[in-house]
Amino acid sequence: MSGQGTVSGQGAEGRRGRRHPFRVGVAALRERHGGVMDVARSGPIDGLEMPDSAVPEGRDVEVEARLEAAGEGVMVTADVRAPWEGTCRRCLGPASGLLCSRTREFYGDQGDPELVYPLRGQQLDLELLARDAILLGLPQVPLCRPDCAGLCPTCGTDRNTGDCGCGERTGDPRWAALDQLS
Numbered sequence: 001m002s003g004q005g006t007v008s009g010q011g012a013e014g015r016r017g018r019r020h021p022f023r024v025g026v027a028a029l030r031e032r033h034g035g036v037m038d039v040a041r042s043g044p045i046d047g048l049e050m051p052d053s054a055v056p057e058g059r060d061v062e063v064e065a066r067l068e069a070a071g072e073g074v075m076v077t078a079d080v081r082a083p084w085e086g087t088c089r090r091c092l093g094p095a096s097g098l099l100c101s102r103t104r105e106f107y108g109d110q111g112d113p114e115l116v117y118p119l120r121g122q123q124l125d126l127e128l129l130a131r132d133a134i135l136l137g138l139p140q141v142p143l144c145r146p147d148c149a150g151l152c153p154t155c156g157t158d159r160n161t162g163d164c165g166c167g168e169r170t171g172d173p174r175w176a177a178l179d180q181l182s
């Protein structure tokens with residue numbers, strides 16, 4: 001049983017790796033001015049929620065990033081991808097999709113923390129960049145499909161499933177706007 005300690009030690013190492021999959025060491029990169037490194041990381045990130053859409057808890061966020069050493073820090077250009085789910089604004093049915101966002105951010109030893117992501121102990125955390133890109137990119141008006149017909153405002157019928165018969169155009173604001181132009 002003497003090997004048991006070693007085995008559990010490796011297990012702890014593995015768990016640490018999973019808990020912080022987005023942390024990237026950049027000491028070697030920064031030794032060379034103009035050095036470039038490509039990394040791909042993925043893992044869940046908690047709390048990616050907007051009022052009408054969210055990344056489901058436990059689902060992986062994927063980050064493909066190019067890191068470039070620059071004088072005071074590291075410039076990161078990244079493609080961030082995550083699945084999202086929400087409620088269709090028009091028909092109130094389930095809506096979902098894949099968020100894809102390209103972002104470019106600077107990680108530095110110093111500077112305004114509002115503008116520069118922190119570089120700590122020659123390590124940067126791509127989770128910070130991914131979180132901000134996803135919160136900006138989550139749909140504010142989720143739709144189950146781009147041409148969702150929505151619910152009838154008069155009788156509440158889901159107009160994706162058929163015409164309820166109350167769809168006279170008299171009250172449509174688009175026609176009222178056209179009337180004012182003429």
Ligand SMILES: [Zn+2]
Binds near residue numbers: 148
């Ligand atoms: Zn819909």
Ligand SMILES: [Zn+2]
Binds near residue numbers: 167
């Ligand atoms: Zn109706």
